[in-house]
Amino acid sequence: MSADDAHERWRNSTGTLGDRSAYKRVWDRQARDFDVASLAVAGHTDEPTMDLTARGFIDTLRATVGLDRNDVVLEIGCGIGRVGKLLGGECLQWFGADISGGMLGHAAARLQGLPNTRLVELSTVGLQEFPEDAFDLVYCTIVFMHLYEWDRYRYVEEAFRVLRPGGRGYFDNYPLDSEHGWNVFTEGARYPIDRRPAHISMASTREELGIYLSKAGFEAVRVVDLPNQLIAATGRKPGQGARRRP
Amino acid sequence: MNPAPDDPNLRIAALTAEIDDVKRREAAFRAKMVNEFLDRGERNSYLHVLREELAGLLRRQQEAFADMELFTRMLEAEGQEKAALEVELEGIRRSWLWRLCAPLRASGSSPRAGSPVPPGGSPVKGGVFTYYLHTSPFRIYREPTFTLRGWAWPQDGRAVSAIRVDLDGRLFVGRHGLEEPEVIERHGPQPANPRPGFEVTFETPPGRHLLSLEAQLEPSEWRSIMKTSIWCVPPGA
Structure with a gap:
């Protein structure tokens, strides 16, 4: 058997990694009921708490990558539109992308009456639905813990592509070296190996996030600790129109 | 300053x-x-095309459910009318006049005898066709006109030279000889009818009508492809 044949047979023999990669199916299943969807993506179901956490995140964006009234903004994994509902009022136009059409159905209901918001269902991992060099700010919050590492990087690469030169990127996750991140890790480890749920949270390391942004081409890459025990990696797409970091 | x-x-x-x-x-x-x-x-995107088709199918399903409900109500009304007529008929049969006319009926001089075609019925004979209708005629008609689209050929191999709809004796001539490449691909070549598609637009005045879809076969014989009763209601009803 030649080396090529062996490679081919090995490729054909490998199985799937399970349901975790089937993001559309996994998240559509959790989106059937609004309360379940809210719990899955935000951790709570009541609107005031959701608004409070969204306001906190917008403050985080302002402090890390800056916000401008004229920004054209894209959220990757917007879920039920927790952030978009408030951020839509603070930018020129907000686009929310999610792989789950079910989640976007809930988001559409929550964003009614906000004409400068638009929801887009992603066909698969990536931002192929969007043109390049279009956005001032692309962010992705409380999403990376549900993705495999390859898919995290895919979104970072894609964010870089759709940002305009000088545009800013923001990505967060639990850090493995924090108390909360370690708890998430050990909780996951306690599951029987064959019964780990597809959406189980997986932490990141600071190095991991920093490497993704650097490899994708971002400059001025920083990884910062946030008050809510998350870490955020931020960077800027090189080119004209760079904005001074706050 | x-x-x-x-x-x-x-x-x-x-x-x-x-x-x-x-x-x-x-x-x-x-x-x-x-x-x-x-x-x-x-x-x-193909996804968008599929969504459009799905939305169209859902609309048609809802229309079909509404039609089904209306048909059910009509059936109930017909049943009640039939029961009332049976009561009335029973009353007539018990009357002295009915008994008095019994010898006349026995002699075969019924006033109904001898009517060759029921009122509104098409005199054209039925034929054996392979056919399909893209726009189903089994519906409640709510628009002033309707276009029946489909394809057909007679199983005896003759060519179709014209298509029409007979609606209670009113004739509506349609177009025939339309391309249906997928049908030919599926059923094989039809030498006499290589383009078996047709469409006929006919008026649908409110009321119940007898519809007969008919094809003229060579040399000049009209045959019915299918017949059905249809119900037309005023727009918005």
């Missing part, structure tokens, strides 16, 4: 406002570009 025209603070403020305006217009252009890109991508 007004500031001097060459006041640097004023010039800086004016330039800043101008730059902000340019930035706003540039950002608005990019937002418009993204929206147009999304609109175009959405329209061009």
